[in-house]
Amino acid sequence: MWDMVARIFPYAVAYSMPLLAASLGGLFSERSGVVNIGLEGLMVVGNFVCAVTISKLQPSLGQGAIWIGLAAAALSGLAFSLLHAVASINLSANQVISGTAINMVSTALTVFLARTITGSGNVHITLGFVPFDVPVLSGIPILGPLLFTKTYVTTWLLLAILLLSWFVLYKTPFGLRLRACGEHPQTADAAGVNVYRIRYAGVLISGALAGLAGGTILVTFSGEFNGTVAGLGFLALAALIFGKWKPLGILGATFFFGFAATLANVSQVVPLLARIPGIVLKAFPYVVTLLALVAFSKTTQGPRAAGEIYDAGKR
Amino acid sequence: MKGFKDLFTALAAVFLGLAAGAILMLAIGSNPLEGFAYLFRGGLMNVERIGNTLATATTLTLTGLAMAFAFRTGLFSIGASGQMLVGGLAATALGLGLHLPKAAMLPLMLLAATAAGAAWGFVPGYLKARFNVHEVVSTIMLNWIAYWTVYYAVPAYFKAEYLETESARIPEYASLKVAWLTRLSQGSFLNLGIFVALACAVLVAIVLNRTTLGFELKAVGFNRHAAEFAGIDVPRKMALSLGISGALAGLAGATFYVGYAVNMQIGVLPSQGMDGVAVALLGANSPLGVVLSALFFGILHSGKGFMNAMTKIPPEIGDTIIAVIIYFAATSVLFTRVWDAITARKRRKA
Numbered sequence: 001m002w003d004m005v006a007r008i009f010p011y012a013v014a015y016s017m018p019l020l021a022a023s024l025g026g027l028f029s030e031r032s033g034v035v036n037i038g039l040e041g042l043m044v045v046g047n048f049v050c051a052v053t054i055s056k057l058q059p060s061l062g063q064g065a066i067w068i069g070l071a072a073a074a075l076s077g078l079a080f081s082l083l084h085a086v087a088s089i090n091l092s093a094n095q096v097i098s099g100t101a102i103n104m105v106s107t108a109l110t111v112f113l114a115r116t117i118t119g120s121g122n123v124h125i126t127l128g129f130v131p132f133d134v135p136v137l138s139g140i141p142i143l144g145p146l147l148f149t150k151t152y153v154t155t156w157l158l159l160a161i162l163l164l165s166w167f168v169l170y171k172t173p174f175g176l177r178l179r180a181c182g183e184h185p186q187t188a189d190a191a192g193v194n195v196y197r198i199r200y201a202g203v204l205i206s207g208a209l210a211g212l213a214g215g216t217i218l219v220t221f222s223g224e225f226n227g228t229v230a231g232l233g234f235l236a237l238a239a240l241i242f243g244k245w246k247p248l249g250i251l252g253a254t255f256f257f258g259f260a261a262t263l264a265n266v267s268q269v270v271p272l273l274a275r276i277p278g279i280v281l282k283a284f285p286y287v288v289t290l291l292a293l294v295a296f297s298k299t300t301q302g303p304r305a306a307g308e309i310y311d312a313g314k315r
Numbered sequence: 316m317k318g319f320k321d322l323f324t325a326l327a328a329v330f331l332g333l334a335a336g337a338i339l340m341l342a343i344g345s346n347p348l349e350g351f352a353y354l355f356r357g358g359l360m361n362v363e364r365i366g367n368t369l370a371t372a373t374t375l376t377l378t379g380l381a382m383a384f385a386f387r388t389g390l391f392s393i394g395a396s397g398q399m400l401v402g403g404l405a406a407t408a409l410g411l412g413l414h415l416p417k418a419a420m421l422p423l424m425l426l427a428a429t430a431a432g433a434a435w436g437f438v439p440g441y442l443k444a445r446f447n448v449h450e451v452v453s454t455i456m457l458n459w460i461a462y463w464t465v466y467y468a469v470p471a472y473f474k475a476e477y478l479e480t481e482s483a484r485i486p487e488y489a490s491l492k493v494a495w496l497t498r499l500s501q502g503s504f505l506n507l508g509i510f511v512a513l514a515c516a517v518l519v520a521i522v523l524n525r526t527t528l529g530f531e532l533k534a535v536g537f538n539r540h541a542a543e544f545a546g547i548d549v550p551r552k553m554a555l556s557l558g559i560s561g562a563l564a565g566l567a568g569a570t571f572y573v574g575y576a577v578n579m580q581i582g583v584l585p586s587q588g589m590d591g592v593a594v595a596l597l598g599a600n601s602p603l604g605v606v607l608s609a610l611f612f613g614i615l616h617s618g619k620g621f622m623n624a625m626t627k628i629p630p631e632i633g634d635t636i637i638a639v640i641i642y643f644a645a646t647s648v649l650f651t652r653v654w655d656a657i658t659a660r661k662r663r664k665a
Contacts, residue, residue: 035451037451037455083642086646087642087645087646091646091648091649092648093645093646093648094391094645096391096393096451097391097592097596097641097644097645098642098645098646100393100589100592100641101638101639101641101642101645102642103589104589104593104634104637104638104641105635105638105639105642107634108631108632108633108634108635108637108638109339109631109635109638111629111631112339112629112631112632112635115629115631116343116629231459231462234455234459237452237455238452238455238456241452277467278463278467279463279464279466279467279468282463282466282467283459283460283463283464286456286457286459286460286463287456287460289452289456290442290448290453290456290457293442293446293448293449293452293453294442294446294448297446297447297448298446
């Protein structure tokens with residue numbers, strides 16, 4: 001049992017990290033009052049740009065290309081999320097429709113470009129990050145094998161971003177304003193906050209983080225762009241809700257989903273799990289989210305103004 | 316006047332979508348005029364291709380109607396993909412499991428697909444009504460639950476002879492394809508589903524415009540608080556609306572999996588579900604508009620393969636155009652501002 005857990009754990013951690021990044025992105029967007037179901041598409045964009053950048057630069061730059069690829073992924077996600085920002089902040093579009101459009105544009109456009117670049121719809125990279133054992137810490141009993149062996153450098157980067165997000169949201173004036181815009185934008189406006197600018201910031205940060213999430217998938221466990229991130233963007237959205245729109249809650253939720261998904265993926269080779277029907281393991285995160293939504297429906301609500309078009313004249 | 320305004324915004328969105336397509340074709344060094352010529356010829360150049368366009372439009376009409384119906388009640392369901400899957404699975408299960416004359420088979424299968432889709436739509440409806448769970452989130456979850464259900468159910472119960480990744484072929488007596496339509500359309504995928512889709516469009520138009528239920532649903536869509544104040548049971552109407560929307564999407568699944576296609580592939584969330592959003596938006600959520608825009612998207616979908624064969628433009632251009640059209644349909648306030656400016660100037664002159 002312990003052997004199995006210790007063996008699965010590093011994979012689960014690696015799998016939950018892109019979820020964490022995308023979900024944090026969703027957090028910034030939704031706390032500013034803009035629903036972003038385009039996370040999936042923004043992840044695909046990041047995944048694609050990262051793959052192209054790395055495959056072009058790797059021959060000349062080697063390992064350094066991976067970092068440039070990740071930066072490019074975040075930047076491309078940011079740029080693409082501008083579409084969503086303009087539509088939902090300036091043009092009073094329905095945010096869910098705009099997000100849906102983002103999802104559709106990004107999958108179609110990236111495969112279109114991939115076919116033009118490589119001939120097939122896929123882009124491979126030859127080398128991603130190699131997992132490493134953290135010196136000293138990996139020697140700690142129990143925690144060592146679970147958390148500090150076979151870790152990716154991106155894991156530590158994203159955990160740092162998580163801490164930073166928490167700090168920005170709760171300890172800086174910008175964070176306070178962002179949250180105010182998601183709860184009651186008219187009040188924030190009356191207090192002198194530029195609601196449009198804050199919401200732009202929220203959406204663009206979400207784009208950058210979702211792009212980074214897409215890049216992380218590529219350089220850790222997938223190694224290939226194939227036009228999809230397999231619903232991880234939607235799972236990130238579920239994690240956002242499951243985590244009650246709070247950074248630490250999101251960390252818990254993404255890890256929970258990551259662990260569940262990893263269990264489902266390895267169930268074939270683990271005798272203990274092979275007895276559970278695959279469908280139960282695969283559908284588990286989604287069913288749990290539905291149940292959690294029902295259970296939390298009375299006690300928690302998302303940001304009150306999320307999804308609403310900001311109308312300065314409304315009270 | 317409202318009709319003209321809708322038409323104007325729809326045409327503007329289509330124009331910008333095609334323009335985006337043209338820019339992309341230019342960007343990869345192809346000639347857009349040639350590309351579009353092949354795209355439209357691929358959808359329309361002979362009877363067989365027109366048949367395929369109509370067959371594609373059949374499913375899109377039904378998913379578009381499903382979306383439009385929920386939109387009219389102010390609900391944004393994006394669960395049509397999952398509902399298509401369960402509808403298709405129900406129809407496939409009966410199609411492979413039962414052996415009755417075709418005249419008995421088809422109604423039973425369509426009924427099963429409707430019921431499965433309705434159930435899959437009613438769940439988010441109930442969760443919305445009872446627990447105020449947002450329908451977008453719950454339909455996303457249900458899409459993936461449907462995806463994995465099909466993923467495991469098909470190999471376990473309906474496996475094809477050699478392949479693990481698809482169901483066995485639907486036998487002739489259980490397919491919506493009929494000899495006379497196939498002959499009439501010179502071997503296209505055209506099937507009885509087209510009559511189902513058209514009947515549903517008429518039915519939805521009647522329900523929305525001529526019945527108390529339709530009136531109440533629209534009232535909820537316009538202003539749920541006012542509707543509640545007027546004595547309408549809002550939660551019940553929402554659940555009902557999503558249930559009916561699911562039923563339409565379930566039927567769409569039947570027309571696709573046991574009409575257009577000959578079996579069910581696993582591991583695919585049907586794109587027609589999301590395309591339904593585009594169809595409904597472009598059609599301004601009216602049944603007639605939905606039929607027309609489904610036809611347009613049908614041309615794009617069935618023409619893109621031909622264009623890809625004749626030029627070096629990847630077929631994803633079709634999906635890109637559709638997605639851009641949705642984006643501009645969603646930001647239609649741009650065009651309505653232009654429209655208002657034009658009509659205001661005219662009025663000043665008069």
